Amino acid sequence: MRRAHTGGCRPCGQLVRVAPGGPVPWLLVSGPEATAVDNAAVEPLSTSPVADELAARFAAAGHRLYLVGGSVRDALLGRLSGDLDFTTDARPDRITSLLKGWADAIWDTGIAYGTVGATKRGQTVEVTTFRADAYDGVSRNPEVTFGDTVEGDLVRRDFTVNAMAYDVVNRELVDPTGGRRALRDRVLDTPATPQESFSDDPLRMLRAARFASQLGFRVAPRVREAMTAMAGELGRITAERVQAELAKLLTGADPRAGVELVVDTGLADVVLPELPAMRLEIDEHHQHKDVYQHSLVVLEQAVDLEDGPEPDLVLRLAALLHDIGKPDTRRFEEGGGVSFHHHEVVGAKMVRKRLRALKFSKEITEDVAQLVYLHLRFHGYGTGEWTDSAVRRYVTDAGHLLTRLHKLVRADCTTRNKRKANALQRTYDDLERRIERIAAEEDLKRVRPDLDGNEIMRLLGLPPGPQVGRAWKFLKELRLDRGPLDHDEAVAELLAWARAEGIEPPTGCPE
Known part of the structure; x- marks a missing residue:
């Protein structure tokens, strides 16, 4: 990735990798040199052949063209993104006519909202007319009106870190709401008051938690206060939009931070009430693990066990929700004990109900529910008492989820007793070796009768x-x-x- 950095406070074009949530050197520069450094950070986006050609095309027609939103934010964070989002003073019909004859393909599914999409040599671009939307306050659908200035467009956006634009022709950063400063301080704040912003679109509250997970940002105190006071407004948002934000939150770099913000502000009471319900009261006579905190640790440990190129949403959902059935199955036993009999069965049913309500796909819903249902099965293994038949059944019941089940079971060990934790891991190592041995002798992945x-x-x-x-x-x-x-x-x-x-x-x- 080609990226400017501040060695001597001057952009030098050196290749720099910036870790998510880590310091971004050029954002620490202030004063007159900050403009040069910012422009150098964003310039690789605007000097791509596609952006250059598009800018020249719009300029020749007398229109302004700006890179905007997440692509500018990510460039300043040292993370060049693949797609390019632009905003312009040109109206939608004019955008379409300017793209014709240049783009390889054009689609106008978002034209009612001022957006026209296109591809050029494999590069995806979206161009949107300056907006000055107002929301109707009931359905939360925007009443689309087009604006005349980039500043007016930026002020209506969700957070200041997303309210920056880059003038592609003049190579200048436009930052009317202090987005650069917010990036430097790693703070999420709103261009207008949080109450105005969240009244316009309550989903922005959940988006704040998503950015906390993805970018490692903290929310400004006034934003947290507004989220807490207005959490109930999230109930007006469609399940599909809520699900999309939750999925992005859970697949972020730090999903625990996003989950904690959702729970602490009361948003989870609206969209995922089973999560805060795991915060069970514990008295001196009936001690047990804090189920909610335990689930957060399991989520973190499951993330650490991922070994693929992309975050595993199914594994993360299962880790977060594996004990969802405990509140409904808790029983106080004589002598101060506590039991949660069959919480995996109850939990699987609850997972299906909630994920269906959130419009997750059938495949994701069933996979997560099955992992929740199976997550305790290993504990019957003891010190290796299972017969080969029992091992076969374990593998057969897990099916294509076996690798994820391995990770979930290992992540579910949160005891602070190192001796006990090591013993559990050694026992699971033994089970995996037995699975490998039996698999070498017969095809466990397709246990079928010997006669068809x-x-x-x-x-x-x-x-x-x-x-x-x-x-x-x-x-x-x-x-x-x-x-x-x-x-x-x-x-x-x-x-x-x-x-x-x-x-x-x-x-x-x-x-």
Whole structure:
């Protein structure tokens, strides 16, 4: 990544990597040199061939063109993003006409809101007319009106760090609301008062928590106060929009920070009430782990165990919600004990209900619910007492989620007792070795009967139907219990089962 830095307070074009949440050297510069440093930081965006060509095209037609929003913010943070967002004084129809003949493809699905999208040589761009929206206060849908100045457009945006623009033609940063200073201080504040901003669009409150997770920012005190006072307004936002923000929050660099802000301000009471419900009261007679705090630690540990190129939303949701069933299953036992019997069963049902309400996909909902349902299964392993049959069932029940289940179970160990923690990890190491050994001997990923459906029908003289299904299930259970059988043994077992079921094999069938 080509990036200016401040060695001697002068941009030098050196390659610099900036860690999320870490210091950004050029933002520490102040005074007259700050402008040069800022412009150097953003310039790589505007000097791409696509941006240059687009700027020249708009300038020739007498229009202004600015890079805006997240792309400018990320450039100043040392994180060049792939897509380019522009704003202009040109109206939507004019934008479309200027893009025609230049872009490889154009789409106008957002034209009612002033946005036209295009691609050029694989680069995606969106160009939006200056906005001066007002919200109707009921549906929270914007009443679109177009503005005439970039400053007016920026002031209506959600946070000051997103309210900066870069004049592509004149190579100048436009920052009417102090966004650069907010980036330097890593603070989320609103251009207008938080009450005005959140009244315009209550989803911005949840977006603040998302940025806390993604960027490592803290919210300004007045923003936190407004979020707490106005949390109920979030109930007016559609489930789809809420779900999108929650997913981005959970896949951020520090999801715990975002979750804590959502819970502490009361936003979770509106969109994910099962989360704050895990903050169970504990008295001196009935001690147990703080379920909510435990879940936050499990989330952090699950993130640390991820090994793919992208954050694992399914694993993170399962880690956060794995004990969601504990409040409803807590029982105080005689002698001061506390139990949570079958909380994994109750929790899986609660996960399905909540994720469906939030419009998560069926695949994500079922995967998270299954992980929650299975997360305690390992604890029956003891010190290795499981038979090979039990190990096969563990793998079969986990299916494609087995790798995630491994990570979730390991992340679920939050005891401060190092001896106990090490013992649990060694035991799980042993289980994984056994899975690998058995998998080397047989195909655990596809535990199937030793006879297929066609052979079952031939041997028993049956047409397709429920009886074939029952026979297939019997053979699968037999395979789980005893491992692979040779062909003759599988046939003998099938025929014995059939006769016990009152099914008489055809004459000539092998005994």
